[in-house]
Amino acid sequence: MAHDMEDSRRRALIGLLTDFGDLDTYVGVMKAIIAGIAPSAAVIDLGHRIRPGDIRQAAFQLWQVADKFPAGSVLVVVVDPGVGTARRAVACQWRQMVLVGPDNGVFTYLLAIESASAAVVLAEPRFHHTPVSATFHGRDIFAPVAAHLAGGTPLKELGPATDGLQQFELPLLERLGADGLSGEVVHVDGFGNLITTLGRLRYDADGCALAPWLPKSEPGVFHGEGAALLPDGFELPLMTTFGDVAPGEPVAYLGSEGLLEIAVRGGSAAERFALTVGAPIQLRFRG
Amino acid sequence: MAHDMEDSRRRALIGLLTDFGDLDTYVGVMKAIIAGIAPSAAVIDLGHRIRPGDIRQAAFQLWQVADKFPAGSVLVVVVDPGVGTARRAVACQWRQMVLVGPDNGVFTYLLAIESASAAVVLAEPRFHHTPVSATFHGRDIFAPVAAHLAGGTPLKELGPATDGLQQFELPLLERLGADGLSGEVVHVDGFGNLITTLGRLRYDADGCALAPWLPKSEPGVFHGEGAALLPDGFELPLMTTFGDVAPGEPVAYLGSEGLLEIAVRGGSAAERFALTVGAPIQLRFRG
Amino acid sequence: MAHDMEDSRRRALIGLLTDFGDLDTYVGVMKAIIAGIAPSAAVIDLGHRIRPGDIRQAAFQLWQVADKFPAGSVLVVVVDPGVGTARRAVACQWRQMVLVGPDNGVFTYLLAIESASAAVVLAEPRFHHTPVSATFHGRDIFAPVAAHLAGGTPLKELGPATDGLQQFELPLLERLGADGLSGEVVHVDGFGNLITTLGRLRYDADGCALAPWLPKSEPGVFHGEGAALLPDGFELPLMTTFGDVAPGEPVAYLGSEGLLEIAVRGGSAAERFALTVGAPIQLRFRG
Numbered sequence: 135m136a137h138d139m140e141d142s143r144r145r146a147l148i149g150l151l152t153d154f155g156d157l158d159t160y161v162g163v164m165k166a167i168i169a170g171i172a173p174s175a176a177v178i179d180l181g182h183r184i185r186p187g188d189i190r191q192a193a194f195q196l197w198q199v200a201d202k203f204p205a206g207s208v209l210v211v212v213v214d215p216g217v218g219t220a221r222r223a224v225a226c227q228w229r230q231m232v233l234v235g236p237d238n239g240v241f242t243y244l245l246a247i248e249s250a251s252a253a254v255v256l257a258e259p260r261f262h263h264t265p266v267s268a269t270f271h272g273r274d275i276f277a278p279v280a281a282h283l284a285g286g287t288p289l290k291e292l293g294p295a296t297d298g299l300q301q302f303e304l305p306l307l308e309r310l311g312a313d314g315l316s317g318e319v320v321h322v323d324g325f326g327n328l329i330t331t332l333g334r335l336r337y338d339a340d341g342c343a344l345a346p347w348l349p350k351s352e353p354g355v356f357h358g359e360g361a362a363l364l365p366d367g368f369e370l371p372l373m374t375t376f377g378d379v380a381p382g383e384p385v386a387y388l389g390s391e392g393l394l395e396i397a398v399r400g401g402s403a404a405e406r407f408a409l410t411v412g413a414p415i416q417l418r419f420r421g
Numbered sequence: 422m423a424h425d426m427e428d429s430r431r432r433a434l435i436g437l438l439t440d441f442g443d444l445d446t447y448v449g450v451m452k453a454i455i456a457g458i459a460p461s462a463a464v465i466d467l468g469h470r471i472r473p474g475d476i477r478q479a480a481f482q483l484w485q486v487a488d489k490f491p492a493g494s495v496l497v498v499v500v501d502p503g504v505g506t507a508r509r510a511v512a513c514q515w516r517q518m519v520l521v522g523p524d525n526g527v528f529t530y531l532l533a534i535e536s537a538s539a540a541v542v543l544a545e546p547r548f549h550h551t552p553v554s555a556t557f558h559g560r561d562i563f564a565p566v567a568a569h570l571a572g573g574t575p576l577k578e579l580g581p582a583t584d585g586l587q588q589f590e591l592p593l594l595e596r597l598g599a600d601g602l603s604g605e606v607v608h609v610d611g612f613g614n615l616i617t618t619l620g621r622l623r624y625d626a627d628g629c630a631l632a633p634w635l636p637k638s639e640p641g642v643f644h645g646e647g648a649a650l651l652p653d654g655f656e657l658p659l660m661t662t663f664g665d666v667a668p669g670e671p672v673a674y675l676g677s678e679g680l681l682e683i684a685v686r687g688g689s690a691a692e693r694f695a696l697t698v699g700a701p702i703q704l705r706f707r708g
Numbered sequence: 709m710a711h712d713m714e715d716s717r718r719r720a721l722i723g724l725l726t727d728f729g730d731l732d733t734y735v736g737v738m739k740a741i742i743a744g745i746a747p748s749a750a751v752i753d754l755g756h757r758i759r760p761g762d763i764r765q766a767a768f769q770l771w772q773v774a775d776k777f778p779a780g781s782v783l784v785v786v787v788d789p790g791v792g793t794a795r796r797a798v799a800c801q802w803r804q805m806v807l808v809g810p811d812n813g814v815f816t817y818l819l820a821i822e823s824a825s826a827a828v829v830l831a832e833p834r835f836h837h838t839p840v841s842a843t844f845h846g847r848d849i850f851a852p853v854a855a856h857l858a859g860g861t862p863l864k865e866l867g868p869a870t871d872g873l874q875q876f877e878l879p880l881l882e883r884l885g886a887d888g889l890s891g892e893v894v895h896v897d898g899f900g901n902l903i904t905t906l907g908r909l910r911y912d913a914d915g916c917a918l919a920p921w922l923p924k925s926e927p928g929v930f931h932g933e934g935a936a937l938l939p940d941g942f943e944l945p946l947m948t949t950f951g952d953v954a955p956g957e958p959v960a961y962l963g964s965e966g967l968l969e970i971a972v973r974g975g976s977a978a979e980r981f982a983l984t985v986g987a988p989i990q991l992r993f994r995g
Contacts, residue, residue: 145743145747145748147740147743147747149736149740151733151736154611155611155612156443156468156469156470156611156730157468157470157610157611158468158482158610158611159438159467159468159482159485159486160610161466162436162438162465162466162467162468162486163485163486163489165465165466166434166436166465166486166489166490166491166494167489169432169434169463169465169490169491170489170490170491173432173434173463173491174432176743176747178736178739178740178743179735179736179739180733180736181730181731181732181733181736182730183730183731186612186687187687195732195733198733198737199733199736199737199740202737202740202741202744202847203740203743203744204740204743204744204747207740215664215686215687216664217662217663217664218661218662218663218664218665219662219664219665221664267676267677268661268662268674268677269662269663269674269676269677269682270676270677273489273677274677323731323732323734324728324729324730324731324732325729325760374792374842375791375792375793375842375843376791376792376843377789377790377791377792377793377795378792378793387842387843389841389843389844390841390842390843390844390847390848395843399789400760400761400789441898442898442899443730443755443756443757443898444755444757444897444898445755445769445897445898446725446754446755446769446772446773447897448753449723449725449752449753449754449755449773450772450773450776452752452753453721453723453752453773453776453777453778453781454776456719456721456750456752456777456778457776457777457778460719460721460750460778461719473899473974474974502951502973502974503951504949504950504951505948505949505950505951505952506949506951506952508951554963554964555948555949555961555964556949556950556961556963556964556969557963557964560776560964561964
């Protein structure tokens with residue numbers, strides 16, 4: 135095998151999350167712009183099949199990936215139904231990475247975990263692809279800004295400092311007495327698995343919390359023993375993985391991000407139970 | 422953030438545009454062949470969801486991206502319904518980049534802007550993956566040729582010079598007296614936006630022209646004031662962006678490539694108006 | 709054109725084949741993990757649209773691409789319906805590359821061509837992303853292991869040696885007297901082409917064999933003259949390529965991997981003949 139680990143230089147990483155789909159060249163154009171500015175940067179597709187304009191889905195998917203990226207990465211979100219209107223284009227320092235995108239709530243979950251240490255409005259035209267169009271800021275603002283960041287341009291040069299980035303209201307998660315929680319489906323993945331707001335806190339070294347995007351100050355009590363309760367009263371005891379049940383059977387478990395998921399082995403839970411984002415789910419503790 | 426901007430070497434860029442879809446390994450195989458020949462080249466996916474065999478759609482999408490690539494890039498189009506028959510495999514120098522693909526019209530829009538300064542038939546087997554199959558020239562001819570070009574092989578070594586590359590007839594665009602133009606839908610994008618032949622010329626620094634792929638000698642008169650007229654008589658005043666109308670409302674604007682687009686905010690104009698490629702659209706000037 | 713061919717270092721290559729689809733960030737997360745461990749490795753998507761849990765389709769697609777990769781590549785398959793259960797996570801040396809994935813049969817075709825020269829169970833947690841979840845070994849085991857392999861970690865360090873990797877029964881391929889073969893559809897590609905088990909052996913320099921994944925000891929007699937016989941008795945003489953028939957007409961030919969394919973020019977053979985994987989196809993020799 136050929137290696138070049140002796141080359142310890144780290145290539146700057148840019149992650150792209152959009153609702154551009156795969157029928158057009160919009161994503162390819164963004165990458166061409168990036169390559170022209172930062173030829174040695176590596177671009178990772180986080181996904182381009184966000185439902186058109188679905189800011190909440192984009193925010194959730196960004197939360198799923200952000201902590202997997204190495205320090206110094208630039209994560210770009212282009213789910214931007216207000217492009218060309220008064221909504222602002224922004225970038226912010228979040229932990230050891232930079233987030234770039236429209237100021238419309240796409241960073242909500244990450245900012246609920248920890249505030250941005252700095253944020254700017256992307257107002258400096260010398261870092262844009264000009265003339266800036268009214269309908270494709272992914273190409274004209276976000277891609278070139280991400281490339282300049284990957285190439286070493288400091289955040290503060292991109293435009294004037296700001297704060298008060300837009301955040302939407304977090305999805306439902308409530309106590310149900312001493313032995314339960316009430317939440318909702320927050321995402322349906324491509325397998326038809328229902329991913330909920332209920333679960334463990336990833337970032338808490340010695341405990342758990344009610345939701346991974348809430349601050350540590352609200353401690354949780356749940357360690358994985360219990361059952362999921364669906365809207366029609368159907369109850370599923372928690373297992374470890376979907377392979378723990380027979381093919382075609384429904385199953386509940388704590389998924390790879392610590393959130394309660396409901397699946398059907400070899401099938402689609404979303405179809406089986408006719409549930410989608412926003413459906414109420416309860417978690418009953420045991421032990 | 423870690424950088425390597427001190428590394429000023431530019432990696433050779435290869436763009437890939439095909440109708441191979443995402444259900445198979447055809448694109449991955451092309452990339453493996455490229456990596457074996459030009460390991461340091463970077464490959465950008467321009468899209469692989471061209472309708473199978475749709476040469477006109479491929480030509481339009483290639484036109485959308487070509488001028489965003491840095492000088493020295495190699496753009497490969499594999500939409501090739503005549504693979505294995507008498508149609509030629511070609512490469513040509515177009516401005517500061519090289520185009521590679523079947524000689525079936527996929528370069529039509531680019532060649533309407535500017536002729537190729539050189540073109541060759543890809544007849545030299547030492548630059549192919551042999552034995553060359555009859556059905557997958559993307560793998561056996563176009564990918565290895567692109568990799569050799571990215572690696573520095575001069576165009577003229579790839580085969581004998583040629584001219585007279587195939588071009589299809591450009592889509593409709595006609596004067597309607599002094600105050601209008603008659604054109605057609607040339608592309609429906611993944612959002613259901615209708616993109617038309619009507620608009621501004623991108624390449625003209627001080628003016629505009631009737632279509633972006635026509636030479637500058639035919640000057641235009643349109644600067645963005647006016648209305649779009651749909652086949653059923655529905656009229657839409659031009660706005661700046663789709664965010665300028667209420668959700669669910671239709672809107673017309675000049676898109677990011679300077680072409681008149683018709684959209685529905687948060688919806689699909691193709692569905693709303695039941696229009697697709699070839700549908701006649703008029704543009705009425707005002708002011 | 710800008711080159712860096714003088715840079716002869718080969719970047720380590722990792723190929724990814726999964727059933728994760730494109731609606732989620734699962735593939736992007738794997739790439740982020742890889743980039744954190746082996747920043748200079750290049751990742752090639754072999755495809756992420758394997759039917760969920762379809763081990764046989766994954767094995768076939770892996771067979772289609774494996775010999776196109778340069779020596780030293782790492783090929784990762786994550787089609788893993790038994791994730792989190794007793795099924796083993798493995799890696800093996802196959803020819804000059806390393807295969808990584810669940811021990812569930814995904815390497816069947818490659819191992820039918822040639823046995824692995826070494827195999828290990830991926831039991832060393834220091835090469836994993838910890839804590840390892842029960843449902844996403846693509847992120848927690850296979851991606852980091854592939855990155856470490858790409859970075860130079862020897863196979864034997866990843867865990868204890870093993871043999872007896874899982875293989876499923878090869879699909880049907882039988883003699884029909886002196887002048888024919890009986891096989892079946894093994895794959896339907898994105899164009900609707902029916903790809904069968906019948907064909908030439910790629911790896912035999914001076915001859916042919918009954919199926920490309922059978923050892924050379926079973927010689928074949930077929931050189932391309934003959935006809936394909938469909939289940940309903942429809943017979944198609946072999947041609948060179950789909951462009952040899954009129955648009956809309958069905959055609960049979962030996963595809964780019966040497967396998968008999970049945971297509972409809974400009975259409976879908978799967979739809980036209982209502983056939984899918986497992987449908988019996990015969991090949992009648994002539995000459």
